[in-house]
Amino acid sequence: MAFQTEIVKWYLNNKRDLPWRGTNDAYVIWLSEIILQQTRVEQGLPYFNRFLESYPTITAFAAATETQILKLWQGLGYYSRGRNMLYTAKQIQELYDGKFPTSYSELIKLKGIGDYTAAAISSFSSNEMKPVLDGNVFRVLARYFGIETPINSTSGKKQFIELAQSLILGQEPSVYNQAIMEFGALQCKPKSPSCATCPIQSDCFARKNDLVNVLPVKEKKLKKRTRYFNYLVCVNGDEILVNKRNPGDIWQELYDFPLIETDDNYLEAQEQFLTMLKNNFGNTCTVTPLEQKKHLLTHQTIYVQFFALDNYIINFNQNAEIKWVSLSELDELPQPKVITNFISSYSVN
Numbered sequence: 001m002a003f004q005t006e007i008v009k010w011y012l013n014n015k016r017d018l019p020w021r022g023t024n025d026a027y028v029i030w031l032s033e034i035i036l037q038q039t040r041v042e043q044g045l046p047y048f049n050r051f052l053e054s055y056p057t058i059t060a061f062a063a064a065t066e067t068q069i070l071k072l073w074q075g076l077g078y079y080s081r082g083r084n085m086l087y088t089a090k091q092i093q094e095l096y097d098g099k100f101p102t103s104y105s106e107l108i109k110l111k112g113i114g115d116y117t118a119a120a121i122s123s124f125s126s127n128e129m130k131p132v133l134d135g136n137v138f139r140v141l142a143r144y145f146g147i148e149t150p151i152n153s154t155s156g157k158k159q160f161i162e163l164a165q166s167l168i169l170g171q172e173p174s175v176y177n178q179a180i181m182e183f184g185a186l187q188c189k190p191k192s193p194s195c196a197t198c199p200i201q202s203d204c205f206a207r208k209n210d211l212v213n214v215l216p217v218k219e220k221k222l223k224k225r226t227r228y229f230n231y232l233v234c235v236n237g238d239e240i241l242v243n244k245r246n247p248g249d250i251w252q253e254l255y256d257f258p259l260i261e262t263d264d265n266y267l268e269a270q271e272q273f274l275t276m277l278k279n280n281f282g283n284t285c286t287v288t289p290l291e292q293k294k295h296l297l298t299h300q301t302i303y304v305q306f307f308a309l310d311n312y313i314i315n316f317n318q319n320a321e322i323k324w325v326s327l328s329e330l331d332e333l334p335q336p337k338v339i340t341n342f343i344s345s346y347s348v349n
């Protein structure tokens with residue numbers, strides 16, 4: 001019991017004052033939890049505030065269009081989360097008449113809500129006895145209890161869930177869950193945890209056995225895929241060609257530019273690439289390489305090369321996904337971050 005008591009005591013003295021703390025409104029908790037998945041609090045906070053201001057209730061959220069949600073989401077990455085939120089909001093509006101469910105068993109059936117989020121919402125909103133297990137909690141448990149089973153393996157997950165479930169018994173779930181998450185975020189940090197001032201250091205396995213930098217253990221991830229995106233920036237007066245991305249690949253439904261994906265980096269295969277462009281867009285076309293950026297996603301590394309394309313003889317309008325928009329319309333369209341950054345650093349005229 002000392003572990004839980006100390007963690008809760010530490011939390012009451014050290015917790016951050018965050019806008020989603022102290023509420024039991026399942027909608028607000030859901031909003032914060034989805035936005036904060038794989039996002040730091042400092043980065044997610046302005047998004048949370050903007051979403052809550054634009055959509056104060058689940059009913060208001062459910063009435064939004066996908067373009068509006070993706071626009072507000074822009075820059076957070078993992079766009080399927082934004083799309084799933086809209087789907088979930090509509091589902092809740094229809095099935096629960098706009099009343100956000102608060103029990104784990106109902107929450108887990110909703111799209112985009114997995115174990116972790118269902119446990120967080122049900123425990124924070126209705127004190128259900130469900131332990132949360134996010135990266136912070138895995139780390140604290142692995143270090144304190146000295147668990148070397150990889151946290152991303154099937155057996156590891158089972159072991160951690162059983163331990164977490166036994167620890168929450170007898171606690172107030174909403175407080176205990178928030179306490180251990182906050183403890184992991186602020187005290188038992190991934191790098192340079194504050195062991196010297198830690199209230200549970202005397203019983204911490206990792207601290208006593210010099211394993212703080214070893215635990216938690218993770219199984220090696222799959223190798224990242226490398227891709228080469230060549231964007232064609234076509235401008236005519238105050239209009240620019242944009243491309244709506246198709247389902248089945250990253251950034252679906254977001255807007256970028258006409259794209260040619262190649263197997264090689266442009267900087268290494270320039271001649272081949274320019275010949276291919278001339279063959280496709282006519283000998284008269286002129287191609288001016290603009291900037292190249294390296295863009296990192298969880299499972300992909302993308303080398304993005306932008307080109308200004310002029311004097312081409314091809315009717316892009318035959319492709320339903322490609323259309324001309326004014327530069328101010330472009331501003332309103334949801335875009336991947338790499339496109340937003342390009343537009344703001346490169347004055348299109």
Ligand code: SF4
Pocket residue numbers: 140143144187188189193194195196198199200201204205206207212
């Ligand atoms: S002593 Fe260090 S490693 Fe152990 S729980 Fe405290 S902060 Fe984490």
